Amino acid sequence: MSLTxxxxxxxxxxxxxxxxxxxxxxxxxxLEKRIDEVLAAKxxxxxxxLEKLEYISSAGLRAIFxxxxxxxxxxxxxxxxxxxxxxQKVFDIVRALPLKSVFKNIDELDDYLDAMxxxxxxxxx
Amino acid sequence: MIHHIRARYTARAFPLMHLNxxxxxxxxxxxxxxxxxxxxxxxxxxQLYDAAAVSTIEREQTHIAREARALNARLREVARIARDTAxxxxxxxxxxxxxxxxxxxxxxxxDRLVYGAAIAFAPDASPTGMRFAxxxxxxxxxxxxxxxxxxxxYDYTARRWQWWWRPIERGFAVWTDAYxxxxxxxxxxxxxxxxxxxxxxxxxxxxxxxxxxxxxALVFDAEAARRKMFVIGADLRMVFADNSADIGTPLATIAQxxxxxxxxxxxxxxLRDAPGHAVARGWDSAERQWIFYAPVFSSGWVxxxxxxxxxxxxxxxxxxxxxxxxxxxxxxxxALGILFVxxxxxxxVARLDAAxxxxxxxxxxxxxxxxxxxxxxxLSRTFGDMARALVEREQALIAETAVREKIESELALAxxxxxxxxxxxxxxxxxxxxxxxxxxxxxxRAVGGDFFDxxxxxxxxxxxxxxxxxxxxxxxxxxxxxAHTLMRSLxxxxxxxxxxxxxxxxxxxxxxxxxxxxTLICGALDLSSGQLALANAGHEPPLQVDHEGRLxxxxxxxxxxxxxxxxxxxxxxxxxxxxxxxxxxxxxxITEAFDSAQRAFGREGLEVAxxxxxxxxxxxxxAGIFAEVRRFVAGAAQSDDITLLVVRWHGSKA
Numbered sequence: 005m006s007l008t009x010x011x012x013x014x015x016x017x018x019x020x021x022x023x024x025x026x027x028x029x030x031x032x033x034x035l036e037k038r039i040d041e042v043l044a045a046k047x048x049x050x051x052x053x054l055e056k057l058e059y060i061s062s063a064g065l066r067a068i069f070x071x072x073x074x075x076x077x078x079x080x081x082x083x084x085x086x087x088x089x090x091x092q093k094v095f096d097i098v099r100a101l102p103l104k105s106v107f108k109n110i111d112e113l114d115d116y117l118d119a120m121x122x123x124x125x126x127x128x129x
Numbered sequence: 130m131i132h133h134i135r136a137r138y139t140a141r142a143f144p145l146m147h148l149n150x151x152x153x154x155x156x157x158x159x160x161x162x163x164x165x166x167x168x169x170x171x172x173x174x175x176q177l178y179d180a181a182a183v184s185t186i187e188r189e190q191t192h193i194a195r196e197a198r199a200l201n202a203r204l205r206e207v208a209r210i211a212r213d214t215a216x217x218x219x220x221x222x223x224x225x226x227x228x229x230x231x232x233x234x235x236x237x238x239x240d241r242l243v244y245g246a247a248i249a250f251a252p253d254a255s256p257t258g259m260r261f262a263x264x265x266x267x268x269x270x271x272x273x274x275x276x277x278x279x280x281x282x283y284d285y286t287a288r289r290w291q292w293w294w295r296p297i298e299r300g301f302a303v304w305t306d307a308y309x310x311x312x313x314x315x316x317x318x319x320x321x322x323x324x325x326x327x328x329x330x331x332x333x334x335x336x337x338x339x340x341x342x343x344x345x346a347l348v349f350d351a352e353a354a355r356r357k358m359f360v361i362g363a364d365l366r367m368v369f370a371d372n373s374a375d376i377g378t379p380l381a382t383i384a385q386x387x388x389x390x391x392x393x394x395x396x397x398x399x400l401r402d403a404p405g406h407a408v409a410r411g412w413d414s415a416e417r418q419w420i421f422y423a424p425v426f427s428s429g430w431v432x433x434x435x436x437x438x439x440x441x442x443x444x445x446x447x448x449x450x451x452x453x454x455x456x457x458x459x460x461x462x463x464a465l466g467i468l469f470v471x472x473x474x475x476x477x478v479a480r481l482d483a484a485x486x487x488x489x490x491x492x493x494x495x496x497x498x499x500x501x502x503x504x505x506x507x508l509s510r511t512f513g514d515m516a517r518a519l520v521e522r523e524q525a526l527i528a529e530t531a532v533r534e535k536i537e538s539e540l541a542l543a544x545x546x547x548x549x550x551x552x553x554x555x556x557x558x559x560x561x562x563x564x565x566x567x568x569x570x571x572x573x574r575a576v577g578g579d580f581f582d583x584x585x586x587x588x589x590x591x592x593x594x595x596x597x598x599x600x601x602x603x604x605x606x607x608x609x610x611x612a613h614t615l616m617r618s619l620x621x622x623x624x625x626x627x628x629x630x631x632x633x634x635x636x637x638x639x640x641x642x643x644x645x646x647x648t649l650i651c652g653a654l655d656l657s658s659g660q661l662a663l664a665n666a667g668h669e670p671p672l673q674v675d676h677e678g679r680l681x682x683x684x685x686x687x688x689x690x691x692x693x694x695x696x697x698x699x700x701x702x703x704x705x706x707x708x709x710x711x712x713x714x715x716x717x718x719i720t721e722a723f724d725s726a727q728r729a730f731g732r733e734g735l736e737v738a739x740x741x742x743x744x745x746x747x748x749x750x751x752a753g754i755f756a757e758v759r760r761f762v763a764g765a766a767q768s769d770d771i772t773l774l775v776v777r778w779h780g781s782k783a
Contacts, residue, residue, distance in 0.1 A: 028768065029601055061721070061769065062599035062648075069693055070644035098648060098667035100689035 007031035008056070009038050017048035017124075018117055024056030027064030036067050043071070048080050048124060051113065055086035060094050069100060081105065081120075085113045151475040158467050163460060170456050174449050181445040186406060189421040189436060194404055196349070196358065197423035197432040203348050204304070204427050207243055207337050208321040210236050212302055214248065214335035215323035222327055226256050226263075230275050233265040236337060237273050242347050244318060244340035247278065248325075249285055249293060254332035260284065266338070292320040297331045300324060304428040306364040307341060307377045317341045317377035319368065319428070341376045344369050356434055361396050363429040372413075387412050395420070399431045411435065477505045481512060493520045540575035540603075547576050547606060550613060552583055555748055563656045563781060564591055565747035568774045569755045571718075577770035578605025578647070579716050580613050584620070589656050592620060595774050596649035597668065597716040599690075605770075608645040612637060612691070626651035626664035630691065630699035634666065637692035646692040650714055657781045659706040664699045666691045669717055672735060674750070676709025678743035680736055683712075708780025711747065713739055713754070718771035722758050725765040730758055751775040 008024040019042045072082040085107040107113040236246035245266030255261035260279030268274040291305035302323035324331040360369035365380045384392035403424035411418035422433040484495040497509040556566045578598025598605040648668040665687030673681040685702035722730040742753035
């Protein structure tokens with residue numbers, strides 16, 4: 005099974021990537037290419053929705069960590085939602101995720117994003 | 130191989146399949162042409178033969194009828210002489226004897242056809258009281274001789290003389306059959322004999338003789354003789370024949386002589402059915418003859434004409450011969466035309482065939498002329514393009530292969546170099562027998578990001594490490610070298626695994642744009658006490674196999690993988706091993722080894738394998754687990770680097 009990537013840019017300044025299937029050595033370069041495109045739009049936050057992601061390897065982790073690093077350097081955030089148990093376990097082992105960047109479901113995520121957006125407006129005004 | 134297939138293919142096929150393309154096209158075109166032309170010619174020849182037969186029948190039938198009428202007319206003219214004489218003598222019964230001689234002489238002179246003329250009296254009614262018959266005939270040199278045939282002992286009243294008895298008995302004028310007159314003329318003749326009555330009783334006859342051989346010159350023309358005209362009498366004897374010797378011969382004799390019983394039947398048919406025609410084997414030749422015949426009424430004869438079949442159809446044969454020559458010439462011209470055309474068509478195909486053969490032999494230097502825009506020209510161009518593309522691709526392939534071989538040899542060197550950085554895959558405490566270490570490593574590709582290491586420190590600790598760099602292949606290998614080198618340089622100066630991991634993490638975070646990271650677990654075993662200190666940087670938990678074979682997962686609170694975030698802490702977990710306890714450290718290449726159905730080996734698989742080899746020495750435990758993973762994967766592509774490290778502590782023996 006291969007990786008499916010669905011980029012949802014309907015709610016700027018957020019970019020959402022819905023991943024499905026297997027994220028491993030063979031599929032990670034494709035994701036990195038899409039991530040570079042997404043980062044070029046200079047979003048406030050990049051969200052990985054991993055609801056349909058069944059497997060992630062270290063190559064996949066690396067792609068996600070790189071996104072986190074770039075976003076952090078630019079003052080933005082990398083967020084994740086809907087981690088399936090198998091994927092959650094991999095992240096747990098590597099222990100490299102700040103707890104605040106992972107959300108259980110879309111509702112929690114949306115609340116956070118709304119808050120983030122209003123804060124950004126206040127900062128600008 | 131190709132020859133073998135071709136042989137099998139043609140052996141079972143139509144015979145024409147042996148021909149080359151040109152031969153096939155030629156045959157396929159020429160065969161129908163020959164059949165159509167040939168059939169038309171055969172039909173036409175048959176028409177010619179039929180027409181020739183019809184016209185011959187019409188022409189010869191007319192001819193023979195005309196000849197028969199002419200013969201009949203001449204015979205009637207001659208017969209009239211005898212009839213007139215008979216009538217005259219009936220009216221003048223007492224005529225002088227000498228006048229009778231004059232009358233017969235005049236009768237002979239009256240017609241060239243008359244050979245002789247006679248007036249014969251019955252002995253009891255003759256002027257002399259005995260046989261009396263004045264007779265005139267043509268002697269030698271055309272002089273007319275006169276004599277009294279009755280006087281010479283010639284008894285004409287004998288039964289054999291038809292010219293006397295036939296009119297006497299029948300009471301009317303009649304022709305005799307052909308007979309040989311040995312009395313006067315010594316020739317085959319027929320005689321017309323008219324009765325002379327006195328008081329209603331025949332007492333004499335007036336006759337005229339016709340010498341049959343003279344018919345040829347006097348009735349029939351030269352052509353008639355050439356065309357085998359013949360006459361058959363009512364008594365089935367030959368009245369006239371092209372061969373004079375046959376005149377007067379019974380047809381039965383001729384039939385017997387020629388061994389042709391059917392000739393007699395033919396003669397009867399002619400006499401009965403005239404006019405008509407028949408086809409029969411010639412009676413004097415092997416060739417078939419057409420026989421046309423017509424009746425001669427006054428004498429009861431039938432006139433026949435034999436025409437050789439070859440003559441009937443000679444004109445047709447000549448025309449057929451001409452037509453055949455024409456046909457052959459036409460076919461030769463058509464054949465040459467077809468040959469020329471097929472040559473034009475197939476020459477490029479033959480060139481293409483030869484070129485393809487050369488290409489198959491590896492000779493790519495082909496030059497195919499391909500003017501025009503027909504299918505073959507296009508095919509030639511395509512083939513030329515294909516050959517050129519083939520050359521280019523072959524050269525590209527050679528270049529590519531060279532590049533790949535270079536890369537592969539470099540990778541092989543890199544692998545050798547990488548493996549040489551690792552300690553031996555087996556070690557034990559030679560001096561005191563306190564521990565055994567066994568390891569196995571198999572990269573998914575030529576080089577990989579996994580590594581293991583172990584070292585015994587001067588203060589009596591066994592430091593061991595298993596690490597797994599993110600991803601695999603060359604990038605992972607390069608990062609592995611960085612991490613490994615870093616570890617080697619930091620390890621001797623640091624007291625605990627925690628400090629080592631924290632220092633490595635900070636160093637690896639620098640200049641790591643691609644976010645490469647490495648999970649690593651590091652243990653320090655006090656060989657004298659069995660005290661174990663563990664620090665984990667995002668790595669899989671080790672599995673402990675105690676000396677009684679029980680399994681325990683050592684879940685330690687660790688820090689994140691190395692290289693992601695600076696300033697991380699890696700807490701130290703401590704526990705004590707019992708003598709005989711073993712630790713199994715591994716990378717996720719073991720637990721995430723997939724079979725062809727994408728099922729993972731998992732921690733469960735590892736537990737089962739460890740259980741099975743629990744009591745084995747470290748080397749066998751390591752090899753046993755490794756073998757079970759291999760068996761599980763069973764040929765599916767290896768998805769990740771696999772590393773396994775087994776450490777067994779035997780207790781302090783000192």
